[in-house]
Amino acid sequence: MSNTTATTELDVELEKYRVELTGYCYRMLGSSFEAEDAVQDTLVRAWRSHEKFEGRSSLRSWLYRIATNVCLDMLTAGNKRARPMDLSEATPLAQAALSPRPDHTWLEPMPDSRVLPATADPAEAAVAKESVRLAFMAALQQLPAKQRAVLILREVLAWKASEVAELLGTSVASVNSALQRARATLAERTDPAADAAVSDPLDADQQKLLERYVAAFEGYDMTALTALLHEDAVMTMPPFDLWLRGTADITGFMTTVGSACAGSRLRPVEVNGLPGFAHYKPDPEAGGFTPWAVQVLEISDGRITGFHCFLDTERWFPLFGLPLHLEAETDQVEQGV
Numbered sequence: 620m621s622n623t624t625a626t627t628e629l630d631v632e633l634e635k636y637r638v639e640l641t642g643y644c645y646r647m648l649g650s651s652f653e654a655e656d657a658v659q660d661t662l663v664r665a666w667r668s669h670e671k672f673e674g675r676s677s678l679r680s681w682l683y684r685i686a687t688n689v690c691l692d693m694l695t696a697g698n699k700r701a702r703p704m705d706l707s708e709a710t711p712l713a714q715a716a717l718s719p720r721p722d723h724t725w726l727e728p729m730p731d732s733r734v735l736p737a738t739a740d741p742a743e744a745a746v747a748k749e750s751v752r753l754a755f756m757a758a759l760q761q762l763p764a765k766q767r768a769v770l771i772l773r774e775v776l777a778w779k780a781s782e783v784a785e786l787l788g789t790s791v792a793s794v795n796s797a798l799q800r801a802r803a804t805l806a807e808r809t810d811p812a813a814d815a816a817v818s819d820p821l822d823a824d825q826q827k828l829l830e831r832y833v834a835a836f837e838g839y840d841m842t843a844l845t846a847l848l849h850e851d852a853v854m855t856m857p858p859f860d861l862w863l864r865g866t867a868d869i870t871g872f873m874t875t876v877g878s879a880c881a882g883s884r885l886r887p888v889e890v891n892g893l894p895g896f897a898h899y900k901p902d903p904e905a906g907g908f909t910p911w912a913v914q915v916l917e918i919s920d921g922r923i924t925g926f927h928c929f930l931d932t933e934r935w936f937p938l939f940g941l942p943l944h945l946e947a948e949t950d951q952v953e954q955g956v
Contacts, residue, residue, distance in 0.1 A: 629669060633662050636679060640686050642734035646750060646771050647690040649700035649760050651727045651938060654734075657693060661686040676785070684786045687768050694764040700726040702757050702927075703855045703862035710861050712868040715876060717859045725857040726757055728913050728929050730939050731889040748892030750775040753915060753927060756891070758808040762801050769794055770801040821894065825918060829887075829894055832916070832923065839881040841870040849922040856912075856928045869926065884908050888939055890915050897941045898928065908945035910936045 637658060644661075645654035664685050665672075672681055701724065710716075735747050749755060750771070759767055765787065772778040772786070773794070780791045780798075787794070821829070828847065835843035845866045854869045855862045863869050873880065885896040895915045899908035910932035917925030929935055936943055 629666060632678065633665055633682070636682050637662070638733065639736045640682060642736070642747070642751065643683065643771060643776070644686055644690055645729050645734050646756065646759055646775065647687075647764075647767055648693060649726045649756055650723075651729045651733075652934070653693060654729070657686065657689045660689050664689070680782065680786065683772070687786060691764050691768070698723055699760045700724065701760060702726055702753065703857065703860050704853060705757055707860060707862075709853075709864040709868075712863065712871045712875075715861055715863070715868075715872060717856075717861055717876070719858040720860050722858065722931070724860075726753065726760065728753075728890050728895075728915055728927075728935060731892060733938075735892070746775060751892045753891055753893070753917070753925070754809055755805075758805050761808055762804055766797045766801040766804075769797040770805070773798050774802075824921060825894075828918065828921065828923070829916075833885050833896070836885055837883060839873070839883075841874060844873075845870055847923050848926070849919070849924045852922070852924050852926060854926045854928070856930055858931060880911065883911065884945060885914070886941070886945075888913065888941070890939070893917060897936065897939065899945050902944070905944070907947045910941065910943055913939065 640658045640661060641654050644657040645651065648654050648657060661682060665682055672678070676684075706724075729751065731748070731751075734751055735744070738744050738747070759770070762770065768787065769783055772783045773780065778786075780794045784791045784794045831843070832847050834840075835847060848866045848869065850866060851864060852866060852869060853862060853864050854872070863872055880898070880900045883898055883900045885898055888895045888897050890913060893915050895913060897910070898912040898914050900911040901907075902909040912928040912930050912932065913935045915925070915927040915929070916923055917927070932943075935941075
């Protein structure tokens with residue numbers, strides 16, 4: 620076999636693991652772009668040192684060991700990515716001010732296709748989706764880096780304690796202890812009801828809820844929107860640290876500071892294991908519609924409980940493969956949700 624053929628075969632073999640490794644690194648780092656950088660670094664390191672791979676573990680385990688070390692190195696700065704509500708109290712509408720924080724502050728959205736490998740097992744798919752939802756991701760960020768790795772490997776990826784101990788170069792007892800502490804921290808930090816009602820795939824009632832949401836938002840009908848929101852619904856808008864709680868403040872913001880979004884168009888996206896939309900607002904200069912946000916919706920008990928708008932469209936729309944402009948006539952094309 621020629622060196623060129625061997626190299627090509629190795630590239631193909633390594634590439635098979637890109638999506639699941641990206642999912643792992645994303646859960647570890649909380650950043651879409653840092654996760655993709657970490658995976659690229661992992662695959663380059665694996666490619667360069669493949670001749671030293673002795674095959675005592677599987678290629679997959681070896682790649683996860685490299686990826687874990689890459690992520691632990693990246694986390695030595697101690698930065699914990701967060702949602703706006705993790706950093707401050709809700710702001711009353713009367714005091715609302717749009718103050719941005721640096722990109723590295725925020726937990727970032729991620730397209731499902733980049734982090735959720737295809738699987739024929741519905742239970743496995745459900746666990747994978749639950750483990751990239753924003754609430755769970757935010758809770759993960761509160762864990763020390765090695766506890767984070769242990770919890771992801773054991774609870775999400777279903778590795779055995781002995782396998783995790785070998786990967787981390789520690790004992791099974793140490794892994795079990797880390798897992799116990801991580802579970803306790805997550806129990807304190809997560810709402811067990813959060814997203815509990817989001818089925819996979821969405822059921823008929825949830826589909827109808829989203830259809831009503833699109834109609835209300837595109838029509839900028841605040842009465843209809845209020846009927847769909849939980850009374851304690853939360854709205855966030857990274858990179859701004861402002862967040863709002865309750866239907867009155869959310870709809871009040873949308874009709875004042877956010878009034879330029881009237882007449883917007885929404886297109887469905889699959890993001891963080893949750894329903895989402897690409898939000899385009901009217902473009903008064905060029906005509907048609909211009910990118911404004913990637914929306915991620917959290918649903919519970921038939922209502923929308925979280926309404927998260929990621930506004931840095933120059934980063935997010937290319938990541939999701941979304942067009943950077945919609946022509947005016949596009950809104951007349953019937954779109955499914």
